[in-house]
Amino acid sequence: MNHYHPDDPGWQPLDDPALEALLQPEGWHARFSPDVTLHARSLPFYPGHRLVMARCPHWLPANAALYWLLAPDQTSYRLNGVSPPIHEANAQSAQRLTEELAPAYLCFFGFFVRGEEGPFYIIDSLDAPLLPLHLRQQDEDRDPQQARERSALRRIFQGVRTFGTDENGHVRLSALVYYSNAVFVADFLVQASGMVEMQNDNPLIADLSTRIDAPLTLHASCLPDQAEPPHQVH
Numbered sequence: 001m002n003h004y005h006p007d008d009p010g011w012q013p014l015d016d017p018a019l020e021a022l023l024q025p026e027g028w029h030a031r032f033s034p035d036v037t038l039h040a041r042s043l044p045f046y047p048g049h050r051l052v053m054a055r056c057p058h059w060l061p062a063n064a065a066l067y068w069l070l071a072p073d074q075t076s077y078r079l080n081g082v083s084p085p086i087h088e089a090n091a092q093s094a095q096r097l098t099e100e101l102a103p104a105y106l107c108f109f110g111f112f113v114r115g116e117e118g119p120f121y122i123i124d125s126l127d128a129p130l131l132p133l134h135l136r137q138q139d140e141d142r143d144p145q146q147a148r149e150r151s152a153l154r155r156i157f158q159g160v161r162t163f164g165t166d167e168n169g170h171v172r173l174s175a176l177v178y179y180s181n182a183v184f185v186a187d188f189l190v191q192a193s194g195m196v197e198m199q200n201d202n203p204l205i206a207d208l209s210t211r212i213d214a215p216l217t218l219h220a221s222c223l224p225d226q227a228e229p230p231h232q233v234h
Helices: 017-023 028-032 084-092 102-112 144-156
Strands: 037-041 050-055 066-070 076-079 161-165 171-179 182-190 196-205
Touching: 017 050, 017 066, 066 084, 076 084, 102 171, 102 182, 102 196, 144 182, 144 196
Parallel strands: none
Antiparallel strands: 037 050, 050 066, 066 076, 161 171, 171 182, 182 196
């Protein structure tokens, strides 16, 4: 359910010049073109929308990716780690989240709506691509602390679970969340409109040696006037 990961097979090159101009505001694109690459993909929980990703080998941080949600009317919402762009897109979208769609949407929402210490990364698989490498691959020569961390994650792992809907029709879910340097299990309510409520959480692993590293913004040296591109373009 990591639809946003750069290595997901669902991405296709974006070759529409009009959309490329819309999504590449003057500044970071002008400085690095033609090395900026754009890809787009569909999302099961946003009918008619596309998720657009921009990458460039010259950006800092080196693994940064910029994302937009592109609506059918060509309105684009810059996904930069805060919730208003997603809520704005939801308000204009025809999407209504069902029990079937809610787990994938929760993974999407947790990645793109961030706290001070990074994404609320939903661990839906022990091979989840943004997990630190030592948590995904077993290596006899690995640092002992990293070996303990992997063993601990394997002991507590559970996929995203759904538990039907509550009296208001909100989907009830439980998931492992990797935030900052800790993993906890949390209960969520996902409304049909896309609002997400974390009801409670229980810490399971603390003081991990590595955090999720997936920046959504560029270093100031990559931007004109030391400013980030706007999160929404009409």
